[in-house]
Amino acid sequence: MPASSQRPNIIFIVADDLGYADLGCYGGRAPVSPVLDSLAAQGLRFTQGYSNSPVCSPTRFAMITARYQYRLRGAAEEPINSKSRGSTTLGLPTEHPTLPSLLKASGYNTALIGKWHLGYPPVFGPLRSGYDEFFGPMSGGVDYFTHCDSRGTHDLWFGEDEHRQDxxxxxxLSDRAVDWVGRMAPDAAQGKPFFLSLHYTAPHWPWETRDDEALAQEVKDNLFHLHGGNIHSYRRMIHHMDEGIGRVMAALRQHGLADNTLVVFTSDNGGERFSDNWPLVGGKMDLTEGGIRVPWIAHWPAAIAPGQVSEQHCLTMDWSATMLDAAGVSAHPDYPLDGVSLMPVLRGATPAFERPMFWRMNHRGQRAARLGDWKYLRVDGHDYLFNLVADERERANHASREPERLAELRAAWEAWNASMPPIPDDATVSLGYGVKDMPQR
Incomplete structure (x- = not known):
């Protein structure tokens, strides 16, 4: 375990519904992300990184536990919605060790600024699962100005108290993050590091930019904003987030903390309506690549050489395991991690190691496995086999041409699935998304 004074500060930045190719450093078609592009250029960018789920709250269960989300009942909801207020089962159990609780026990200051989406007080909440401080919404999506959820309920909190702020x-969220970094800087300088989860709701619906406050009345009864939005407002939402990240990085530099702070950026799942996922197919709620392959950027000047690009396969929970490893913190013995530390990759080790990955979704009976270059996918009872190195768009189905390989990957998925709890019969799925335009068998 590294000496306390050498342990990094950690900032885990998560966008919401960001597409794989929305950022300039991933081929974006508009200059919306100069700060993130610079972090990638000065650090490490992953091209084969995935989210644990193609929908938000299941990914967040994996992110906070560093374990497959399927181990917890609440993650069977796709996703948890505002109707779960008052539930005693649909949330993150407070007794479960988490990334923030393990870091806190080892001496880190901890905060969540942004989206929680893992159940509601008084049974669940960030302060009950390892965070010292919380500011943000509890639910999956809120209006950017009224801060009301899809049921019209005000949903902005400081700790467990409702907080109203224009x-x-x-x-x-950016303002609060800058403030928190400044307040934690003296401790960090004295060898007590910090862990900040900065979980933006951008660019999740409704499609409102900083200048669109008048839209808040228009969308208050239709938070999904089905009749509005466009690629221009969507891109500005990303740019507003990027500007905020720039201010956080400036705060780190101001306090002399940038060199030994591990900053990780990603999205909770693939993009939605206005996202750019090129060259991938599908999006949110899909186990096609567009629903689960996401940006992963790591910046840590003390440990990561600039200008690095990696094809290492990884999942959300691997990054949580990596953060624990970077801090020299072990998992709770009763809750072994499913995530695999990427520290060797961050420190420049090559070649990349083999990382089998598995997914399942109640929605349309989806399942997927990636082993090496190959991906097994099932949708609506149809099996597909894709060589992703040759065919990232998942157009050429090899299932009938390579039945033995298909059987091998299917057996691997079945064996993994047998190690997970079954999907409960009462688990619900949010409709309105789903796999489209799949090739014929």
Whole structure:
């Protein structure tokens, strides 16, 4: 375990519904992300990184536990919605060790600024699962100005108290993050590091930019904003988030903390309506590549050489395991991690190691496995086999041409699935998304 004074500060930045190719460093078609592009250029960018789920709250269960989300009942909801207020089962059990609780026990200051989406107080909540401080919404999506959820309930909190504050939510989260870094800087300088989860709601619906406060009344009864939005407002939402991240990085530099702070950026799942996922097919709620392959950027000047690009396969929970490893913190013995530390990759080790990955979704009976270059996918009872190195768009189905390989990957998925709890019969799925335009068998 590294000496306390050498342990890094950690900032885990998560966008919401960001597409694989929305950022400039991933081929984006508009200059919306100069700060993130610079972090990638000065650090490490992953091209074969995935989310644990193609929908938000299941990924967040994996992110906070460093374990497959399927181990917890709440993650069977795809996703948890505002109707779960008052539930005693649909949330993150407070007795379960988490990334923040393990870091806190080892001496880290901890905070979540942004989206929680893992159950509601008084049974669940960030302060009950390892965070010293919380500011943000509890639910999956809120209006950027009124801060009301899809049921019209005000949903902005400080700790477990409802908090009313005027302002564009993306900016409020950035402001609070800058403030928190400044307040933690003296401790960090004295060898007590910090862990900040900065979980933006951008660019999740509704499609409102900083200048669109008038839209708040228009979308208050239709938070999904089905009749509105466009690629221009969507891109500006990303840019507002990027500006905020730039301010956080400036705060780190101001306090002399940038060199030994591990900053990780990703999205909770693939993109939605206005996202750019090129060259991938599908999006949110899909186990096609567009639903689960996401940006992963790591910046840590003390440990990561600049200008690195990796094809290492990884999942959300691997990054949580990596953060624990970077801090020299072990898992709770009763809750072994499913995540695999990427520290050797961050420190420049090559070649990349083999990382089998598995997914399942109640929605349309989806299942997927990736082993090496090959991916097994099932949708609506149809099996597909894709060589992703040759065919990232998943157009050429090899299932009938390579039945033995298909059987091998299917057997691997079945063996993994047998190690997980079954999907409960009462688990619900949010409709309105789903796999489209799949090739014929």
């Amino acid at each position: 302002g564009y939510l993306t900016d409020l």
